[in-house]
Amino acid sequence: MFILPRIQEFIIAGVMVESPCVIGVDLGGTNVRLGLVHAGRIMARAEQAVRVERSPAAMVDFLARVITPWRSTTPAPQAIGIGAPGIVDPQRGVILKSPHYPEWVGFDMQAQLDAATGLPVILENDANAIALGEATDGAGQGFANFIMLTLGTGIGGGLILNRDLFRGDVGFAAEVGHMVLDYAGPACPCGGHGCWELYASASAFPQLIDQSDHPLRRQFLDHFHGESGRVTPADVYRLATDGDLFANALWKTFGRFLGTGIASLTNVFGVDHFVIGGGMATAWDFFVPEAHRALARHTYPETAARIQLHRARLGDDAGILGAAALVARRLQ
Amino acid sequence: MFILPRIQEFIIAGVMVESPCVIGVDLGGTNVRLGLVHAGRIMARAEQAVRVERSPAAMVDFLARVITPWRSTTPAPQAIGIGAPGIVDPQRGVILKSPHYPEWVGFDMQAQLDAATGLPVILENDANAIALGEATDGAGQGFANFIMLTLGTGIGGGLILNRDLFRGDVGFAAEVGHMVLDYAGPACPCGGHGCWELYASASAFPQLIDQSDHPLRRQFLDHFHGESGRVTPADVYRLATDGDLFANALWKTFGRFLGTGIASLTNVFGVDHFVIGGGMATAWDFFVPEAHRALARHTYPETAARIQLHRARLGDDAGILGAAALVARRLQ
Numbered sequence: 001m002f003i004l005p006r007i008q009e010f011i012i013a014g015v016m017v018e019s020p021c022v023i024g025v026d027l028g029g030t031n032v033r034l035g036l037v038h039a040g041r042i043m044a045r046a047e048q049a050v051r052v053e054r055s056p057a058a059m060v061d062f063l064a065r066v067i068t069p070w071r072s073t074t075p076a077p078q079a080i081g082i083g084a085p086g087i088v089d090p091q092r093g094v095i096l097k098s099p100h101y102p103e104w105v106g107f108d109m110q111a112q113l114d115a116a117t118g119l120p121v122i123l124e125n126d127a128n129a130i131a132l133g134e135a136t137d138g139a140g141q142g143f144a145n146f147i148m149l150t151l152g153t154g155i156g157g158g159l160i161l162n163r164d165l166f167r168g169d170v171g172f173a174a175e176v177g178h179m180v181l182d183y184a185g186p187a188c189p190c191g192g193h194g195c196w197e198l199y200a201s202a203s204a205f206p207q208l209i210d211q212s213d214h215p216l217r218r219q220f221l222d223h224f225h226g227e228s229g230r231v232t233p234a235d236v237y238r239l240a241t242d243g244d245l246f247a248n249a250l251w252k253t254f255g256r257f258l259g260t261g262i263a264s265l266t267n268v269f270g271v272d273h274f275v276i277g278g279g280m281a282t283a284w285d286f287f288v289p290e291a292h293r294a295l296a297r298h299t300y301p302e303t304a305a306r307i308q309l310h311r312a313r314l315g316d317d318a319g320i321l322g323a324a325a326l327v328a329r330r331l332q
Numbered sequence: 333m334f335i336l337p338r339i340q341e342f343i344i345a346g347v348m349v350e351s352p353c354v355i356g357v358d359l360g361g362t363n364v365r366l367g368l369v370h371a372g373r374i375m376a377r378a379e380q381a382v383r384v385e386r387s388p389a390a391m392v393d394f395l396a397r398v399i400t401p402w403r404s405t406t407p408a409p410q411a412i413g414i415g416a417p418g419i420v421d422p423q424r425g426v427i428l429k430s431p432h433y434p435e436w437v438g439f440d441m442q443a444q445l446d447a448a449t450g451l452p453v454i455l456e457n458d459a460n461a462i463a464l465g466e467a468t469d470g471a472g473q474g475f476a477n478f479i480m481l482t483l484g485t486g487i488g489g490g491l492i493l494n495r496d497l498f499r500g501d502v503g504f505a506a507e508v509g510h511m512v513l514d515y516a517g518p519a520c521p522c523g524g525h526g527c528w529e530l531y532a533s534a535s536a537f538p539q540l541i542d543q544s545d546h547p548l549r550r551q552f553l554d555h556f557h558g559e560s561g562r563v564t565p566a567d568v569y570r571l572a573t574d575g576d577l578f579a580n581a582l583w584k585t586f587g588r589f590l591g592t593g594i595a596s597l598t599n600v601f602g603v604d605h606f607v608i609g610g611g612m613a614t615a616w617d618f619f620v621p622e623a624h625r626a627l628a629r630h631t632y633p634e635t636a637a638r639i640q641l642h643r644a645r646l647g648d649d650a651g652i653l654g655a656a657a658l659v660a661r662r663l664q
Contacts, residue, residue: 161498166601167602168602169604170604175599175602176600178631179600181512182513183513183630190631190632191631195599199515261512263512264512264596267508267509267510268506268507268508268597268600269500270501272502298512298515298524298526299522299523300507
């Protein structure tokens, strides 16, 4: 491990405090957001749209420019945690491949940012960081085991097992969105077929709409010039709130597929708690009752009765707080 | 934990040897088998059909009668491990419910057998015990993470994560056979729908046969008076070995469904190794190539290339050796 000797020094030098001050970086697909975090609270923050920051060098430069002045705050930040989208090697601190940043192939972000800021850096997959954040400061506090689901374009996952992140053999665990929900289902961009996230994520809505035989479908589509491809989850949420019955039915279908996948995960892991976040969690009340019905349909009755679905608590700050929790845990 | 103080005593008293001698008990649905195990080898064994032993008292009595004379062997057995079918509470050493033994509801086997033999007892779900056995003495040696699949009437599972058994929140993990493979699939005896074991276990064959449109299906069924319900996996294996093309096609279909479920598990856990045992593993060469093709069809290409399917090595002794490994691990 690149970073451990440095952290060791902190401990030996007695700089350690109970709750260290750290920097959390959320490398989103649209914005880079970072925060100075102490005791689970964001004391300072910065944000930038990523358009102009797509090269590794530009990203490191942007982060260093924000972080350098933060180093003189009290308490001073001791380390940087980063949640990055895509495939990450946390051991070497390298982003192997990232869907949002095509230039980032084998980007040794940990080494570069450490050199630019003089602070130790820990890099992790963004969904894993969010799971750790919910475990430390959010809805997962106190659970030995839980599965984090982030409902976005796909279904992001993070496994907290025995109070720690489970990463699998290659730091590639919890690609739960690609669990098979229908062995004969349609092709998924991942190369698979019938993957869960084809049925229960933002990108599922056009298909859920096209396959519906609901009588109000056509009337609903009139809002979108008849094109299901234009419909976003935010639209469906707004219309459901306004009392549109088809939008309401769509959330129920979404909930049914969400619950079916959760049933599968429950049967496999024997884990009772699920923490659900991401943009679509806003529509919680529209889809959760149906998710519970699907759970009952796909598990033992005793199991279905045990399952608890918890709404994630860190909201938009989940990425920053998760990345901060990642590094704060190592320092404590 | 009921048993820990007793084990502690052994350690404090210095009785501990590198590889303790223990007793492993395999409570199967047809036979109870037990063995005196030292360093992963069975030094003595006993077996009895379970018909007459279905009451808790009769079972404890039978086990005690076998075990008592074994206590004077050298090295003497230090503890008893039991792998039991059904739902087990390993913390309290109680069999909550068992499919093969309807009388066993809340059977406190650990306390009763301890009282009858004077030896500490550890109880575990049988599939979990088998996974530990393969981890300790079989095909799972050396893997930090692997998933054990036992292909029998259903699909039994055991999760070895970070070199230890993962039990979930209620000792009920790895009911992998009830992972959903088709959300719109048929009802399963578990109460769910479209469960994996409806497609890739011994009980799947009648359905695989009935749903096939293979031209040689009718000719194949002539061996069984036209009744698919009479066909056992052993029959299908024998006929495939004899060159029957329909039997061969059945194993391929079986392999495809097996591989589809493994793909799901891989995406969820990021675990590269699977150890596959149970009676049907005998037909390994007939179904494994097709399982690999299904893996490729349902995962990222990089993932599919990493997956390794290993044939379980403990065979018929898996139950005894697994139960022994369970208790030997605690003593070491």
